[in-house]
Amino acid sequence: MTDGTPDNDGKSGGGLPAHDEAALSARLGSLDQKLSKIQDDRKFQTDQSETGSGNAQSRASAMAVGLRLSSELVAGVVVGTILGWGFDRLLSTSPWGLIVFMLLGFVAGVMNVMRSAGVAPKS
Numbered sequence: 001m002t003d004g005t006p007d008n009d010g011k012s013g014g015g016l017p018a019h020d021e022a023a024l025s026a027r028l029g030s031l032d033q034k035l036s037k038i039q040d041d042r043k044f045q046t047d048q049s050e051t052g053s054g055n056a057q058s059r060a061s062a063m064a065v066g067l068r069l070s071s072e073l074v075a076g077v078v079v080g081t082i083l084g085w086g087f088d089r090l091l092s093t094s095p096w097g098l099i100v101f102m103l104l105g106f107v108a109g110v111m112n113v114m115r116s117a118g119v120a121p122k123s
Contacts, residue, residue, distance in 0.1 A: 069116055073109040080105015 084101025088094055114120035 069113045072112040072116060073106075076107075076109020076112055077102065077105045080108065 080101045080103070081098065083105070084098035087097035087101065091097065111120065115122050
């Protein structure tokens with residue numbers, strides 16, 4: 001027609017001939033296959049590139065956890081030692097306060113490490 005509307009000579013209800021719909025469907029299927037292949041290739045390449053950096057990242061994360069756990073243990077012992085030394089100076093009980101509080105600091109540090117590592121339940 002001259003007004004730009006499609007006429008119905010051999011065309012399906014959607015406005016396209018049946019053989020054009022089949023060709024379009026085939027092209028769409030082919031495009032979907034190509035797109036899936038490209039996405040799989042990109043995913044494979046991304047997985048390979050992340051493997052090298054992921055390994056370094058996991059090592060860095062493990063090192064961070066190790067440093068945190070060791071610092072908690074050392075902090076417990078240091079705080080216990082300082083408190084024991086302070087009580088010894090205050091009460092004039094020379095080695096006993098230091099020994100007792102150093103041991104208590106060690107126990108507290110081990111408990112903190114166990115809680116942080118997930119071995120002991122958090123209270």
